[in-house]
Amino acid sequence: MVKFNKIRLFFGLLLIILIGIGEVICHAVNLPAWPAFFVMIFFFVEERNMKKALNILIGGAFGILLIIAAGYFIPFLMRLGLSQFPAFLTFVLLFVYCIVALGEIIPWLFNNYAFMAILFAGTYMKTPDAQNPVVLAAILIIGGAIFIAGIIGIEKIVIKVMAPPQAE
Numbered sequence: 001m002v003k004f005n006k007i008r009l010f011f012g013l014l015l016i017i018l019i020g021i022g023e024v025i026c027h028a029v030n031l032p033a034w035p036a037f038f039v040m041i042f043f044f045v046e047e048r049n050m051k052k053a054l055n056i057l058i059g060g061a062f063g064i065l066l067i068i069a070a071g072y073f074i075p076f077l078m079r080l081g082l083s084q085f086p087a088f089l090t091f092v093l094l095f096v097y098c099i100v101a102l103g104e105i106i107p108w109l110f111n112n113y114a115f116m117a118i119l120f121a122g123t124y125m126k127t128p129d130a131q132n133p134v135v136l137a138a139i140l141i142i143g144g145a146i147f148i149a150g151i152i153g154i155e156k157i158v159i160k161v162m163a164p165p166q167a168e
Helices: 006-028 034-045 050-079 084-102 112-124 133-162
Strands: none
Touching (some): 034 133, 050 133, 084 112, 112 133
């Protein structure tokens, strides 16, 4: 039978406090929290690997900002004679190709986080009160960095509080 893990329970408690604070702050200033949570989720997916943090932050912000580029590129292709779907598909395929072709050369920009961010942002931009992509990218970088620091801080607190007493 699996037992409750006290360390995980304490970590989880501190984490939901951090999440709650982040959500309340974003709500108070009428900004979406999802870009910061995007970073938190992928930081956990990467098993809290600090070597991946910069790629998550920069790639995620880049992906969101690509919504602006899409807003110019797709209409440009449509003026050249493509209908909306082929123009959209061309943009997506070009971006995916860049991830594959340039991912090892410029991994902080062309990565899976950028791709996921543009998908999230593209869906979000269809909501009635969508924020400017520059604001979303700022939330991702600032809020995401705060979440990463908070998670690292929580880990240190948990280790210190839950560590077995040392024999002297």
